Amino acid sequence: MNRSSSLEMCCAFNTSHVVGIAADHGGFELKEYIVKMLRDAGAEVIDFSSAKLQPDDDYPDFVVPLARAVVSGQVKRGVAICGSGVGACIAANKIPGVRACLVHDPFSAHQGVEDDDLNLICLGGLVVGHALAWELVRRFLVSQFSGKERHRRRLEKITCLEHQCNPEAIDSSNETGDSDPSLKLHLFRHGETEWSLTSQHTSRTDLMLTAHGEDQARELGETLGEIVFTQVITSPLQRARKTCELAALRHTAEIDADLTEWNYGDYEGKRSTEIVVNSPDWNLFRDGCPNGESPEQVLVRADRLIARLRTLRGDVALSSHGQFGGVLAARWIGLPLAAAEHFPLGTASHSILARDPHHPEVSVIAQWNKTLGVANGSHQLEKAIERWENEGGEIPPASTPP
Numbered sequence: 001m002n003r004s005s006s007l008e009m010c011c012a013f014n015t016s017h018v019v020g021i022a023a024d025h026g027g028f029e030l031k032e033y034i035v036k037m038l039r040d041a042g043a044e045v046i047d048f049s050s051a052k053l054q055p056d057d058d059y060p061d062f063v064v065p066l067a068r069a070v071v072s073g074q075v076k077r078g079v080a081i082c083g084s085g086v087g088a089c090i091a092a093n094k095i096p097g098v099r100a101c102l103v104h105d106p107f108s109a110h111q112g113v114e115d116d117d118l119n120l121i122c123l124g125g126l127v128v129g130h131a132l133a134w135e136l137v138r139r140f141l142v143s144q145f146s147g148k149e150r151h152r153r154r155l156e157k158i159t160c161l162e163h164q165c166n167p168e169a170i171d172s173s174n175e176t177g178d179s180d181p182s183l184k185l186h187l188f189r190h191g192e193t194e195w196s197l198t199s200q201h202t203s204r205t206d207l208m209l210t211a212h213g214e215d216q217a218r219e220l221g222e223t224l225g226e227i228v229f230t231q232v233i234t235s236p237l238q239r240a241r242k243t244c245e246l247a248a249l250r251h252t253a254e255i256d257a258d259l260t261e262w263n264y265g266d267y268e269g270k271r272s273t274e275i276v277v278n279s280p281d282w283n284l285f286r287d288g289c290p291n292g293e294s295p296e297q298v299l300v301r302a303d304r305l306i307a308r309l310r311t312l313r314g315d316v317a318l319s320s321h322g323q324f325g326g327v328l329a330a331r332w333i334g335l336p337l338a339a340a341e342h343f344p345l346g347t348a349s350h351s352i353l354a355r356d357p358h359h360p361e362v363s364v365i366a367q368w369n370k371t372l373g374v375a376n377g378s379h380q381l382e383k384a385i386e387r388w389e390n391e392g393g394e395i396p397p398a399s400t401p402p
Contacts, residue, residue, distance in 0.1 A: 019141065020075030022048035022062035025055050026083025027125030030133055034079060037134050043141075046075055063091040070119050071097035072295035073338025074286050078120040079137055085124035092120050096162050096300045099155075104128055109136045113143035115151050149361040152334075160307040181360035185309060185332075185353040186227070187318045187325055188247070189345040190239040191216040196322075196347055199271050203261040203292070203321075206238050213239070214246055216348035219372050221247030223350065230314035235259040240319040243348070249317055258305040261321035265292020284323065285338045295337050298324070302331045329353060333363045346371050 019038055023031035031049055038045050048066045050057060059082040070078045078100075080088035085102045092100035100120035103109050104127065112118035121140045123133050145151070191213030195202040209217065224247070232253045234244045237260060244253045267275055267289045275282050288294040305328070309316065320328070326343035330336070332353045345351070352367040 014076075017076035017141075018044045018046060018074070020046045020048060020066045020069050020078040021081075022066035022078070022088075023081040023125065024049075024057050024059040024062060024083075024088075025053055026059075027081025027085075027088070027123065028053045030123065030125040030128075030130065031079075031081050033130050034081075034133060034137055038137075059087045060091045063088045064095065067092040067095040067098045067100070067120060068294070068296050071095060071299055071337065072286055073336035077141060079123065079140075080120060081123045081125045083124060083126045085122040085127065089122040092122065095296060096303070097296070099158075103136055103140070104132075106135055106139050109139040110143040113140060114146045117145040117151070117155055152361060156307070156310070159303055162303075181355045181357065183310070183313055183355065184315050184366070185318055186224075186229070186315060187320060187328065187351040187353060188220065188243060189322055189325055189347055189349045190235075190237075190243040190319065191220075191246075192347045193239055195269070200269050201264045201267050201271070203264045203268055204237075205268060209239055209242050209246075213347065214242070216372060217243040217246035220348045220350065221249070223372065227315050229317045231312060232317040232319070233259060234319035235261070235321060237261065237321075240321065244317075244319045249319070253319070256305070258301045259318060259320040259324065262298055262323045262327070263289065263293040265289040267292065283338075283341070285327075285341045298327055299331070299337045302327045302337070306331055325351070329365055329368070333365060343368065345369055348372060 021031055021035060021038075028049065031047075035045050035047055046069065048062050048069070050062070059080075063080045063082075066075070066078045066080055069075045078092070080092050080100065082088040085104075089100050089102045092098050098120055099116060099118050100122055101108070101112050101116075101118055102122045102124070103112065104124070109121065112121075118140070121136065123136065128136070191209045193202065193207040193209055193213060195205070195207055196213075197210070220243070229249065232244060232249045233256050234240050234249075234253045236255045236257055240259070241253065241255070262284065264270075279287075285295060288298075302324070309318075318328075322345045323340070325345045326340035327337055329343045329351065330340040346369055348371070350367065350370045351365070354364055354366040356362040356364050
């Protein structure tokens with residue numbers, strides 16, 4: 001197929017989306033062809049395969065990194081190829097969050113996306129010809145998940161099974177497959193600590209709140225008014241537990257390790273400006289942390305927690321942390337984990353995850369990163385400016401009027 005034909009066939013898929021591909025020796029030749037077709041069509045492709053044909057290689061060594069890239073959001077969708085496609089499919093589906101399927105017909109290539117939110121297609125390099133394989137990949141990439149309620153309901157049940165949730169979370173008697181539509185998750189980030197003041201990454205280091213952080217927590221409790229929480233759940237770390245206590249939430253608090261902050265591993269206590277000196281392209285939500293948690297590990301516990309939370313009712317308080325709070329928000333509304341970077345949280349902030357009252361099947365962010373009063377807001381602004389300057393930003397001087 002020539003370049004003009006390739007462009008014509010691919011004009012419908014979004015070439016700004018990164019496509020990942022991986023193959024072992026049995027799919028190497030077909031992989032090379034698909035990569036060329038995609039790049040000729042203007043797509044950005046990340047190839048997780050060996051640079052050269054290796055007759056004794058093993059498909060999990062290539063397919064698993066591809067699958068993890070799909071889950072983390074590094075690539076939008078993936079194409080995995082081995083001799084039959086079966087092994088690649090089995091390996092890919094071992095990674096939580098991957099929905100991979102062996103596809104050899106055009107109908108399944110698009111229907112799997114529209115109904116089942118397929119995010120990784122598997123092909124048999126010794127089974128399908130080049131022209132058919134390209135048509136399958138093209139249809140897979142142009143298709144979009146329909147988002148219909150019945151499909152979301154089924155996928156939530158699969159997610160619950162995938163993470164071995166409490167079977168009660170899968171309630172066939174609930175027509176929406178979801179929790180009571182009145183459920184509201186009130187997400188609180190803990191108050192200020194010494195390391196939040198200096199923009200140091202803090203996960204398992206069990207810091208106390210500063211005096212100002214304690215004041216924030218008390219004021220947070222005052223802003224909650226007459227809300228009666230049916231349940232209060234907190235991270236085990238003392239900064240989150242203390243925030244609950246000072247906000248007068250302690251009497252019902254339950255500790256859940258799934259609310260703990262992202263484990264920064266070797267980056268614990270470091271600032272982003274220090275990390276990027278040696279790793280200029282580092283992104284927590286894409287790369288994770290050495291000797292800490294990977295994006296896939298954080299995704300597993302976020303989805304596991306959400307599956308549990310969907311079984312609750314009424315107003316539920318969650319006391320957690322900045323980065324994990326962003327992950328929880330992204331996953332609540334069905335975004336990939338990588339989107340969590342767009343959901344920052346200030347200390348002692350109050351956010352609400354809920355359901356659209358007019359469309360109960362739709363998860364929404366009803367409130368995000370609401371901070372406290374004017375005095376506290378000024379303090380937060382000062383710290384935000386300080387952080388920006390410390391991390392390399394410059395505040396331009398005010399212009400002098402002519």
